[in-house]
Amino acid sequence: MSNLIAPSILAADFGNLQRDVEMVNNSEADWFHIDIMDGVFVPNISYGMPVLKAISKHATKTIDVHLMIVDPDRYIQTFADLGADILTVHYEACTHLHRTIQAIKAAGMKAGVALNPHTPIAVLEDIITDLDLVLIMSVNPGFGGQSFIENTYKKVSQLKHLIEFSKSNCLIEIDGGVTDKNANQLIEAGANALVAGSFVFKSENPTETIANLKSICN
Numbered sequence: 001m002s003n004l005i006a007p008s009i010l011a012a013d014f015g016n017l018q019r020d021v022e023m024v025n026n027s028e029a030d031w032f033h034i035d036i037m038d039g040v041f042v043p044n045i046s047y048g049m050p051v052l053k054a055i056s057k058h059a060t061k062t063i064d065v066h067l068m069i070v071d072p073d074r075y076i077q078t079f080a081d082l083g084a085d086i087l088t089v090h091y092e093a094c095t096h097l098h099r100t101i102q103a104i105k106a107a108g109m110k111a112g113v114a115l116n117p118h119t120p121i122a123v124l125e126d127i128i129t130d131l132d133l134v135l136i137m138s139v140n141p142g143f144g145g146q147s148f149i150e151n152t153y154k155k156v157s158q159l160k161h162l163i164e165f166s167k168s169n170c171l172i173e174i175d176g177g178v179t180d181k182n183a184n185q186l187i188e189a190g191a192n193a194l195v196a197g198s199f200v201f202k203s204e205n206p207t208e209t210i211a212n213l214k215s216i217c218n
Contacts (some may be wrong), residue, residue: 003187003217004065005210006031006173008197009055010046017051020201021058027210031064033175033195034084038069041093042142049082056083064193066114066175068141069093072152073100080107088112088135088173093117107162111174116141117149121158128162131170133193139176148177153189160190183216 007029009139012020022034034052039045046068056063065084067075072089079087087109095102097113104111112133113124117140124134136155139146156172163170174186183194196213203209 003191004030004171004173004193005213005217006033006193006195007200007206007210008033008035008195011197011201013201014047014051017054018058020113020206021055024057024208024210025060027207028214029061029210031062031086031193032059033197034063034065035179036065036067036069037142041070041090042068044142050079052079052082052084052196059083060142061084064088064173066112066135068114073103076100076103076107076109080109084215086110086112086133088114088133090114090116090141091123092116092131098127098130099129110151114175115155117151121155121162124159125166128166128168128170131168133171133173133174134159135175135195136191137176138174138178141176146177148179148182153185156186156189156191163190178213180212180216183213187217 007024013200017163021051034211035046037046064086066088085103091113101111110132138148138152144182171192174191175195178194178196192199200206
């Protein structure tokens with residue numbers, strides 16, 4: 001399977017959202033990465049259901065939703081109804097993670113778990129075979145445009161080892177500070193999907209930037 005590029009819509013121009021969604025549709029990107037923040041789990045508020053509904057109406061590629069919210073269980077069916085293909089919840093936000101994962105799958109979506117930079121890979125040992133995706137935060141969640149945390153490479157390698165040892169089919173996604181300078185090293189460490197926000201949408205030619213990342217990763 002080729003490695004995946006998922007532009008983060010958090011960095012798009014919200015005054016021209018349909019234009020940016022169409023750009024991603026027509027680019028070599030694989031997924032739309034949608035960050036939902038509640039101002040409680042992270043110190044920022046992004047966008048909610050109406051914006052996701054608007055994106056879903058125009059998007060022609062996989063919709064990868066990353067919930068940075070407390071008590072995500074309340075909204076699982078809502079996000080399924082809004083068109084999410086993948087729903088990722090934070091390990092740190094879930095008291096009964098296994099039950100949450102089961103509920104996501106029962107709603108017809110693929111299930112992911114995100115880990116904050118301080119959370120060790122070992123916490124996933126008992127659930128790794130139930131997951132479709134693990135998202136490793138390579139910045140502290142909540143704001144775009146942060147610097148990449150170098151310890152991420154080690155965490156990716158550890159996760160890759162756990163996946164192979166457990167015979168899991170889970171993908172490894174990286175979110176935060178991804179650029180053409182670290183993409184190749186992340187893929188070599190074991191990542192399968194890279195989220196890029198500011199690096200794509202703040203570039204002079206986002207379509208070219210996506211194509212460049214895709215060529216580096218494959």
